[in-house]
Amino acid sequence: MTDDYSATPSRNVPPTLQRGKACLRCRKRKMRCDGTKPSCQQCVRAKKEGLCEYDDGKGKTRTQLLRETIARLESRIKELENPEHTSTSVSLFDPHILPISSEDSSSSGGDSPSSFPFSASQSPNHITSVSPPPLMACCSPVSWAPSDRCFSSPHRLFVTQVPSELAQSLLEAFIPHRDQLLVGLHVERLRSSLRRPAEEQRHPVLMNAIFLWACYFSRTPSLNQHEPLYLSRATEAFHDWLRSPTKVVDVIQGCCLLSQYFLVNGRIMEGFHYASAAASLVLQWGLHRQGSERRDVGMGLEGTFSLPPAQDAIERGERILAFWQVFCLDRCWSAALRRPPLISDGPGALSTINxxxxxxxxxxxxxxxxxxxxxxxxxxxxAHQIQVPVLAGGFSNFALRAKASALLDLATKVAFSWNTSGVALTPLSEQDTLAVEDSINRFIASIMPVHQMGAVHASDRHNLIVVHTLAQAALIRLYYLRGEVDQLWNEKCLLAARGMLLVIGQVSDMDIEFLDPIVGSCWASAAHVFIREMAQVETWSPITSNELGSHVGTITAALSRLSMTFPLAGFLTSRLQSSLGLV
Known part of the structure; x- marks a missing residue:
């Protein structure tokens, strides 16, 4: 291989190092190394400072120690499985998630955050893409340490301290958006964790995802340029985590943040890979059955995916919130993209959400x-089968989001029990449709009316905007297909679309950057109702094309404002304009 010094005049060639003095990375790649510590120039230019290590004979490097640890674990696994038989790998297959090819481990690592102060001039544009996570990793019940608090040594490879001032600033930039992204974390604990040793901090998947979103929301070039850096770190930390899972709840929350980041930037496949990871983890670790665990006859592996008891009420609460964060992400984006949700809900004790x-x-x-x-x-x-006691909860902002998400998912399922000719595909389609319609309308009647939202606190208003948006989108989804051939259902669909207009009318420029990005897809669904009506207005609708066009313009303008924060809304705007041009 030709090294980087081959085209350089001889007077600039550094003196040849003694044999064995080059760093391990340069040795492996047969490149000329200048021996500079802590990082040689070859590694600095390749943005691999964290992988620049020297074997000076005085001790083993981190890589050597890690390889020895992995070798010991693999050997022990083989012994436990069958002392007289050896196998090349031990795999636990998770049917909920898709296999993705893993990157070569030599590419793992990252730049040092300390080299990126607020005014950093270098751009991390060398990171052109991030691979989806290898969601089917080779692992074993023996090597898994399903503790929510321990922090095993292999993860330290991905723990690179962000300067305290920068970390605190990024965290403070993220905190105002935590409800928007449904991150259920105790803020003071999160702040205090940054002052602890690295092994006692929250998992790097979560923290780097938080820093990623902080840079994203900052809208300042000095921080925006570091999005690829923190994205790379978060995904690399997840790759590493799959080999030795710890701090499970942190990783679930981090996967949700990564999924949302990819989705709002139009990288749908990558977004769903991380959503799949989060959904699989909450099911594997039983977060959907919190408080309802039952002892049963064991088969030897049941402890593999068991979290230890929560240390206190806050930690227990964060586990509950982590499940509902994944639930809302799954239900909303699955409905938006017309694909089945990843988290099922019964029947059966193992799959029912309790x-x-x-x-x-x-x-x-x-x-x-x-x-x-x-x-x-x-x-x-x-089902509204019983009157749920007040103690069961369900009245917080987060709970309203979860309920609205569940209704949107249910409406989507029932809507597709009708074909495009308005013919029921199941005997209970009509009955189910009316029952879901009643559930949605009762839910809307139970929350603060749209016209009163201006009188509440900003964070409550943002949540109500999203909840009303999801509820109206659920009605639109329920009515839309039957509205193609049935005048009554078409009128109901138009009424729901006008209800969406009322919600959009309450959204100010100050609100727009604090809304859940799923609202863009919901708003666009209302616009498509009006566009369809414009195409049929001469046939049987008394509404004028000008009025309908005005409604579409209102929604398009709202999406354009939303696209300033979430690029996916810009794509939705373009599609609406294309559809409008065909009318």
């Missing part, structure tokens, strides 16, 4: 928990 409705983190701080178990939380809400 986690209590999420509450505000302050409620967990004072240990205000619902102890109702085996509630069939979502199924009970959707």
């Amino acid at each position: 986690a209590p409705w999420p509450q505000d983190i302050i409620e967990y701080e004072v240990e205000n928990f619902s102890d109702i178990t085996n509630l069939n939380t979502v199924q009970t809400f959707l």
Whole structure:
């Protein structure tokens, strides 16, 4: 291989190092090394300072220690499986997630955050893409350490300290957006964790995802340029985590943030890979059945995916919130993209969602928990079979989001029980449609009306905007297909679309950057109702084309404002304009 010095005049060639003095990375690649410590120039130019290590004979490098640890674990696994038989690998297959090819481990690593102060001039544009996570990793019950608090040594390879001032600033930039992204974390604990040793901090997947979103929301070039850096770090930390899982709840929350980042930037496949990872993890570790665990006859592996008891009420609350974060992400984006949700909900004790409705983190701080178990939380809400006691919760901002997400998912399922000719595909299609319609309307009647939202606190208003948006989108999805051939259902669909216009009318420029990005898809669905009506207006609708065009313009303008924060909204705007041009 030709090294980087081959085209350089001889007077600039550094003196030849003694044999064995080059760093391990240069040795492996047969490149000329200048021996500079802590990082040689070859590694600096390649942005691999974190992988520049020297074997001076005085001790083993981190890489050597890690390889020896892995070799010991693999050997022990083979012994435990069958002392008289050896196999090349041990794999646990998870059917909920898709296999993705893993990157070569030699590419792992990262730049040092300390080299990127606020005014850093270098751009991390060398990171052109980030591979989806290798969601089917070779692992074993023996090597898995499913503790929510321990921090095993292999992860330290990805722990690179961000300067304290920068870390605190990034965290403060993220905190105002935590509700928007449904991150249920205790803020003071999160702040204090940054002052602890690296092994006691939150997992790098979560922290780098938080720093990524902080840079994203900052809208300042000095921080925006570091998005690829923190994105790369978060994904690399996840790759590493798969080999030795720890701090599971942190990683679940981090995967949700990564999924949302990819989705709002139009990288749908990568977004769904991380959503799949988060959904698989909450099911594997039983976060959907919190408070309803039952002892059963063991088969030797059940402890593999068991979290230790929460240390206190706040930690328990964060686990509940982590499940509902994944639930909302799954239900909303699956409905938007017309694909089945990743998290099923029964029947059967293992798959039924029994986690209590999420509450505000302050409620967990004072240990205000619902102890109702085996509630069939979502199924009970959707069926309205019983009057749920107040102690069961379900009235927080987060809970309203979860309920609206569940209704959108249910409306999507029922809507597709009709074909495009308005013919029922199942015997209960008509009955189910009316029942879902009633559930959605009752839910809308139970929350603050749209015209009163201006009188509440900003964070509550942002949440209500999203909740009303999801509810109207659920009605539109329920009515749209039948509205193609049935005048009554078409009128209902138009009424729901006008309801969406009322919600959009309450959205100010100050609100727009604090909304869940899923609202863009919901708003666009209302615009498509009006566009369809414009194409049929001469046939049987009394509404004028000008009025309908004005409605579409209102929604397009709102999407254009939203696209200033979330690029995916710009794509939706372009599609609307294309559809409008065909009318």
